[in-house]
Amino acid sequence: MAVVGVSGRLAGCYCLRAVRSSLQVPAVQLHVSKTAMGACQKDFESAVNQVKLLKKDPGNEVKLKLYALYKQATEGPCNTPKPGLFDLINKAKWDAWNALGNLPKETARQNYVDLVSGLRSSSDSSSQVKPEADKKQAGYETLVITSEDHITKIMLNRPAKKNALTTQMYREIMLALEAASKDDSTITVFTGNGDYYSSGNDLTNFTDIPPGGIEEKAKNSAILLRDFVGCFIDFPKPLVAVVNGPAVGISVTILGLFDLVYASDRATFHTPFSHLGQTPEGCSSYTFPKIMGPAKAVEMLIFGKKLTAGEACAQGLVTEVFPDSTFQKEVWTRLKAYSELPQNAMHISKQIIRNHEKEKLHAVNAEESSILQERWLSDECMNAVMDFLSRKAKL
Numbered sequence: 389m390a391v392v393g394v395s396g397r398l399a400g401c402y403c404l405r406a407v408r409s410s411l412q413v414p415a416v417q418l419h420v421s422k423t424a425m426g427a428c429q430k431d432f433e434s435a436v437n438q439v440k441l442l443k444k445d446p447g448n449e450v451k452l453k454l455y456a457l458y459k460q461a462t463e464g465p466c467n468t469p470k471p472g473l474f475d476l477i478n479k480a481k482w483d484a485w486n487a488l489g490n491l492p493k494e495t496a497r498q499n500y501v502d503l504v505s506g507l508r509s510s511s512d513s514s515s516q517v518k519p520e521a522d523k524k525q526a527g528y529e530t531l532v533i534t535s536e537d538h539i540t541k542i543m544l545n546r547p548a549k550k551n552a553l554t555t556q557m558y559r560e561i562m563l564a565l566e567a568a569s570k571d572d573s574t575i576t577v578f579t580g581n582g583d584y585y586s587s588g589n590d591l592t593n594f595t596d597i598p599p600g601g602i603e604e605k606a607k608n609s610a611i612l613l614r615d616f617v618g619c620f621i622d623f624p625k626p627l628v629a630v631v632n633g634p635a636v637g638i639s640v641t642i643l644g645l646f647d648l649v650y651a652s653d654r655a656t657f658h659t660p661f662s663h664l665g666q667t668p669e670g671c672s673s674y675t676f677p678k679i680m681g682p683a684k685a686v687e688m689l690i691f692g693k694k695l696t697a698g699e700a701c702a703q704g705l706v707t708e709v710f711p712d713s714t715f716q717k718e719v720w721t722r723l724k725a726y727s728e729l730p731q732n733a734m735h736i737s738k739q740i741i742r743n744h745e746k747e748k749l750h751a752v753n754a755e756e757s758s759i760l761q762e763r764w765l766s767d768e769c770m771n772a773v774m775d776f777l778s779r780k781a782k783l
């Protein structure tokens with residue numbers, strides 16, 4: 389929320405170019421005051437020092453965020469009179485601080501620490517030209533994450549299993565989205581490694597039963613699902629799906645929460661929920677009828693009709709389809725151009741569009757997750773999963 393507010397104010401400051409040269413990091417006066425108390429005080433102090441050592445100028449927008457979070461963390465909500473209209477620099481700073489509203493000091497400290505940590509890693513990684521393999525972010529086992537040309541790419545990386553989503557993968561995706569929301573990229577892209585985009589939920593997730601039994605499993609899965617989808621609802625930057633091949637289940641439904649969906653003409657879109665004794669998720673019970681009209685949504689979500697990329701495009705789920713032979717080249721050229729657009733304008737536009745719907749989407753997500761919690765315990769669902777597993781075992 390804090391970042392949302394900061395960006396919003398910045399957009400109103402149309403004289404940023406004048407501000408640019410004056411907002412050097414040291415001028416932001418980063419001295420730790422004794423009022424910054426609490427659990428992460430040490431981290432905060434260390435972050436304040438690290439800012440001075442950044443190798444790369446983080447840019448005005450980030451400097452204003454740092455300034456605002458520092459003031460909020462040390463002094464609390466904005467408590468000084470608004471500078472005059474022509475005092476451009478102080479007004480931009482005041483706006484940034486004031487936009488944080490009543491954000492608690494502890495949260496501001498934590499946000500400051502997180503922001504600096506993101507800056508440090510991006511500054512470290514951009515300090516020299518690295519070979520392709522080195523651009524990969526460490527710490528993920530099921531994803532390959534790269535940041536380049538202001539684009540963070542999150543690639544599902546279980547090609548041998550058609551990028552089926554394991555519990556670990558859901559968690560890593562949530563972490564990756566959290567990191568991407570704070571890094572210096574302008575847009576975030578999802579894609580799959582190999583011939584599939586994703587075959588949806590890994591059906592073997594259902595075989596890992598905790599000591600509390602299948603009820604506990606269903607409950608935990610419903611919480612994970614709700615949190616996972618919630619990250620997509622709240623994601624603040626333009627989110628793009630580069631659908632390189634067939635997509636199944638949750639990897640299709642979640643597309644309704646993306647801002648752009650580019651598909652190879654090899655891609656297909658399949659939501660066989662009834663076949664699996666399951667029901668729609670990813671807010672698709674709400675987004676699909678809105679996107680394609682109720683009749684077409686029913687064909688997909690209830691009767692499991694598989695769409696070609698062309699059909700999905702005609703129905704509004706896909707933005708544009710490209711021939712597979714030129715897919716990667718055309719899409720990445722397009723995305724690189726988009727990523728150069730002014731970051732604040734794009735992010736604020738996304739917020740305006742999404743904010744009308746956010747509350748509704750969270751309510752739909754909660755309802756879909758709780759219905760699925762029951763469905764997973766049904767004979768219909770258990771039999772369908774057993775069928776898949778026994779077919780797999782016979783192969």
Ligand SMILES: CCCCCC/C=C/C(=O)SCCNC(=O)CCNC(=O)[C@H](O)C(C)(C)COP(=O)(O)OP(=O)(O)OC[C@H]1O[C@@H](n2cnc3c(N)ncnc32)[C@H](O)[C@@H]1OP(=O)(O)O
Binds near residue numbers: 548639
């Ligand atoms: C926190 C929980 C949230 C849950 C949210 C609810 C989500 C719901 C959904 O996503 S429902 C959709 C579930 N997905 C499916 O039903 C697809 C199942 N898979 C298939 O039908 C096929 O594998 C295929 C059509 C995707 C691909 O077929 P084919 O080209 O013939 O390849 P293989 O079947 O040989 O697949 C290769 C390899 O991958 C394994 N695999 C593929 N998809 C899944 C999957 N979804 N779950 C588990 N495993 C999958 C497949 O078994 C093969 O493994 P093997 O080599 O035999 O070990």
